[in-house]
Amino acid sequence: MRAATYHGPGDIRVESVPDPELESSKGAIVRVTHTAICGSDLWFYRGESDRDVPSRVGHEPMGIVEEVGEDVVSVEQGDRASAPFLVSCGRCEFCRKGLHTSCVNGDGWGGENGGAQSEYVRCPEADGTLVRVPDRHADDEETLRSLLPLTDVMGTGHHAAVNAGVEAGATCAVVGDGAVGLCGVLAARRLGAERIIALGHHEDRLAIAEEFGATDVVTARGEEAIEEVRELTGGGVNHVLEAVGASSAMETAAGIARPGGTVGYVGVPHGMGDGLDLGPFFSDNVTLSGGVAPVRAYAEELMADVLQGTLDPSPVFTKTVDLDGVPEGYRAMDERDAIKVLVKP
Structure with a gap:
């Protein structure tokens, strides 16, 4: 697949990398249809924080479920789903308290999980992470733009x-x-x-x-x-x-x-x-x-308001790019030509 990859300060490249593979009965593979560039991504882009070189980037995925493990019950192949910026299991002590960002089985989206600014991601804990978009809204582009900020901002x-x-x-x-x-x-x-x-x-x-x-x-x-x-x-x-x-x-x-x-x-x-x-x-x-926001704890509550038309954070997206445009998206945010960039692989 193709994925945005960090090669050092100011150097984001879109290149071919191995496809993520399903390795757990609790996991899922998602084809990314919408993602974004985050303000926190600018820290490593500007050299203000350390990051492995090279490494895949992005942490705000939304897309179509392509494959699920045999123990997954919350989503099926073909469902539209979004995910918060961190993976969580939904069953540990901290997830049950609403502190999904402290999940003992937690994970990020980089490495072998694929990086969300890519064509596919692997979610190792599908039931505790993925948020299914109801079928009646699954292909409504305006609604999807409004739902995507729920993954983070x-x-x-x-x-x-x-x-x-x-x-x-x-x-x-x-x-x-x-x-x-x-x-x-x-x-x-x-x-x-x-x-x-x-x-x-x-x-x-x-x-x-x-x-x-x-x-x-x-x-x-x-x-x-x-x-x-x-x-x-x-x-x-x-x-x-x-x-x-x-x-x-x-x-x-x-x-x-x-x-x-x-x-x-x-x-x-x-x-x-x-x-x-x-x-x-x-x-x-x-x-x-x-502290770090456990956005998974708020997902259903905020989604309900988006779907009934009383909440619309989509105006924060002031620029849209495809996957090849991700390096330009970083530049635009770095130079404050864009508030937040929507990416449609």
């Missing part, structure tokens, strides 16, 4: 909102205007927030934030942004969604949280330097809650 934004304690009538703020931050705005609106302040630096992205439900936007940085949010709210907000992971973003989140408030963080930590200063959290009794 929409579920991650929702995790931030849940951990921040967003509820009906709440005032909250979202730090970050990438795809996760934008989905955080959408999630906060879905949970009933009355006022949503989006903090970011890009007009096109903040326009989508407003489309998703942001009532205010703040484009300032650092202390200026903190002061602006405090002025807008009379002292800060009780619910902050942090969707960047940099120390500057976490400092902003702490600065705009009201005493006794909560920061729901899902930005993967990077560029923290000497570490996070917990002083502001300690002094104002601000709760820090979150």
